[in-house]
């Protein structure tokens with residue numbers, strides 16, 4: 507059986523301000539779950555708590571019934587890979603060097619990468635359409651190109667769980683669909699659990715098995731796209747009038763925003 511990630515009474519504060527309040531979630535192996543919610547609702551904060559980048563101020567995060575904080579870093583990096591919202595890489599590494607770093611959790615101290623590591627890196631780069639960029643400096647790429655490189659590095663980590671914060675934000679239409687299709691294939695072929703935040707509700711509805719709607723970090727609704735993407739739920743969270751119906755081509759729910767509302 508694969509890994510399941512769980513939060514128990516999770517509380518997170520920035521300074522004195524409660525951002526996440528008493529959150530109990532169980533994300534089972536093999537899910538594609540997308541967090542949606544207005545700006546500032548706590549999506550990134552929740553993802554960072556699941557990634558162990560931030561430590562909860564109360565409650566716990568469990569990976570397969572074991573506290574996340576008890577995992578040694580290398581072991582955790584073999585389970586969970588993270589694609590953050592903004593990745594700033596200070597040094598002038600090449601794209602190939604950056605993706606190779608994804609293999610660090612598997613390479614012992616003073617050891618070299620093996621042929622297997624190099625092959626996994628190449629496959630990750632081909633799948634993200636970044637192989638042709640391999641000798642370029644990471645700091646000389648466009649936003650969308652470097653986003654795909656960071657996704658390639660996460661794939662090279664061969665994680666059980668992939669956490670992605672707005673992975674398509676910097677991408678054009680072609681690359682948005684390419685990356686989301688890739689995540690779907692990884693989920694289907696390798697059983698990788700995908701947990702991501704997306705602003706685009708239509709893409710979320712189309713690609714997700716489950717949706718988690720955050721509203722001020724304290725109110726959460728989780729369920730199938732049909733259960734969560736309703737006019738009532740979305741109007742409350744986003745304060746906007748809208749039409750919610752099925753797209754006749756993709757057969758998934760779609761939202762057409764109309765005018766903003768004041769409650």
Ligand SMILES: Nc1ncnc2c1ncn2[C@@H]1O[C@H](COP(=O)(O)OP(=O)(O)OP(=O)(O)O)[C@@H](O)[C@H]1O
Nearest residue numbers: 520521525543544545546547548549550551552703
């Ligand atoms: N480093 C920080 N210090 C203090 N407050 C922070 C910090 N980072 C985020 N916050 C606050 O925490 C709240 C939740 O932020 P978070 O980034 O999790 O929201 P989000 O749902 O991901 O937003 P967005 O859709 O705009 O990316 C916001 O009110 C934000 O201002």
